[in-house]
Amino acid sequence: MGGRKVRFGILGCAGIAEKLVRAMLMLPEQVQITAVGSRSLGKAQAFAARNKLPADVKLYESYDAVLDDGEVDAVYLPLPTGLHLEWVTKAAEKGKHVLLEKPVAPTVEELDEFLAVVERNQLQFMDGTMFMHHPRTAQMQQVLRNSQVVGELREVIAVFITDLGVPTGWTSDIRGQPHLDGLGCLGDIGWYCIRLILWAYDFEMPHTVTAHSGSKLSDTGVLTVCGATFEWKDGRIGTMRTSFLGDMVMKGICAGSKGTLEIDDFVIPKKEDLASYRVKEATVWEDRSIGWGSREEVHQVKTSLPQEALMVQEFSRLVSNILDGGVPEPVWVTVARKTQILLNAVKSSIESNCNTITL
Template sequence: MTDENTLVRFGVLGCAEIARKVCRAIDLSPNSILHAISSRSIDKAKQFVIKNSLSESVEVYGSYEDLLDDPLVDAVYVPLPTSLHLKWAVLAAQRKKHVLLEKPTALNVGELDRILEVCKSKFVQFMDGSMWYHHPRTARMKEFLSDPKLFGQVKTIYSTSSFLPPPEFFNNNIRTKADLDSYGALGDAGWYCIGAILWSMNYKLPTTVTALPSTILNSNGVVMSTTVAFHWEQEETTATFYCSFLSHETMDVSVLGSKGSFHVEDLIIPYEESSATFNFTSGAAFANLHIGWNMKEQEVLVQNELPQEALMVKEFSRLVKGIKDKEIRPDRRWGDISRASQVVLDAVKSSVDSGFNTLYI
């Protein structure tokens, strides 16, 4: 039986819908435990515990400050609106709580730099909530992508992330409000596309970023749909992505290299929790007389021991425990990954705001 004193104890700031999924992940992860839930209303926090059948031992707080003052909380998960990330991530880090922060991480890279600065000064771990990085499929895709004989050099990347919510979403959801989550579809869905593209390029920033005039804004000036183009001058590589609240559910990434290519349809949330696939080809060519191909795409099946969100929590908790035990230092790579995505996100937003000009990073 696991000694609870060895587990990383999580507190959750807020009762957003995504918090339900992460609370489940904390429970499934073998090295963490949900210790506390907080909301601006203690009644709301209590209802969250009841609705999600959480343990009666979970502490319930009617303010975020009270949770941060709990000395038993090792780490916090922050699913608050983006406009609140700077305040609460900084306060958490100042109290030496490790920070798992929902994406997009901040309203701009300056805010994120402040969060990362405090995390560094207080010797706490930072990570954003992009769960797909932690799926073993992602590591397998990177193996193929990094093989010069099978894949060659990345030439172009295409990614989409979109969904069509019900009508009430556009009137009530925080992702449509400029004062709460001003990036809209760009920050919510586009963050994944940007992350997948940068991951494919080993996090090298593009030379230029251009949002296309087909971008659709709501009455609050928040992006509901956009298409964006990137260019890496030195590598002569391009990428495009489409993110939207106005079209059918998609989570695609295609990466084309000089010798091979791969495609995944369900990057952000796999079709199934226990396994995931991707398709690849290497050395494909047309058959004689161009009446077919010399091969079909190969499907790679990757099994996973836990759902990807639980694997994220497990890795985060491993780092937190190692830091607590003074065995390791905080892994700053996760902050670097988030910062690269934030820099590009800011550039896309600036391109939109400037009338779709091409911006150099």
């Protein structure tokens, strides 16, 4: 990789941070965890112990202290969405590059407000959408771009259902608290569905966004079930279903004129080192339609590093490049913004009785 090692500060000790810290520790050549900040020193200490952080990691009793640390190049920010504006802005004003958990913001306006500070300070930004960095995703992209396989892509269906234990235990989860993560299942898991749909259509933006009827709210007032249809001007369709109320479904279906690509674990592969996807093409009916068959193949993709480590590695490569005099890679701002725009369009549609939002 070359370049300087990137020195990370971590803002907050959320559960997801343990996954990222583990990933960072897999990258000793590229990443150094320099500091961890929490609202309480005890929490930071427990976090350091639980995650076997090296003894030289500085533990701070505030997020500000991490941002004031001159030895921190970049921050990983797993705070609740409602706190992103404040802390990304502060981090960027202190010249820290930002790896930000998703959903990146409650609204496009807040996102644009803190992205402006990030861009003004020539900092690298990346949202924490890990699956973008799995080699499977790159391989699937090649499949989708090969006109001989799936052909013209026409329907993308993304379904993410996971049991968040609603209503039992709900109030202890930040995702149930409107002022912290007001987007509920739309932000937490719909983010990935929207991203998959955008990714499949090469990040072209749809023309319209229409929520499905039947959205549900928790008693705390956040979405627990919702869905939406995205429509492109040329007739391509994206369909998203998300729910906090069922056993796991994590499915992506990319259906085209010649074949279909399907994934059963698109957000987080079941296994860390081996992920699969299926391609089905060239369906042929038997005489009198008594049966049918397609060419079907299961593709396995190995990875020596899990997708979250590949994400940290790529972010660090970009930061390192800036530390060596380069400029920020803008693609991550672009895709985060597009995802956020669609996410908020779904929310607007839900709030206006499923009216179609024209972008």
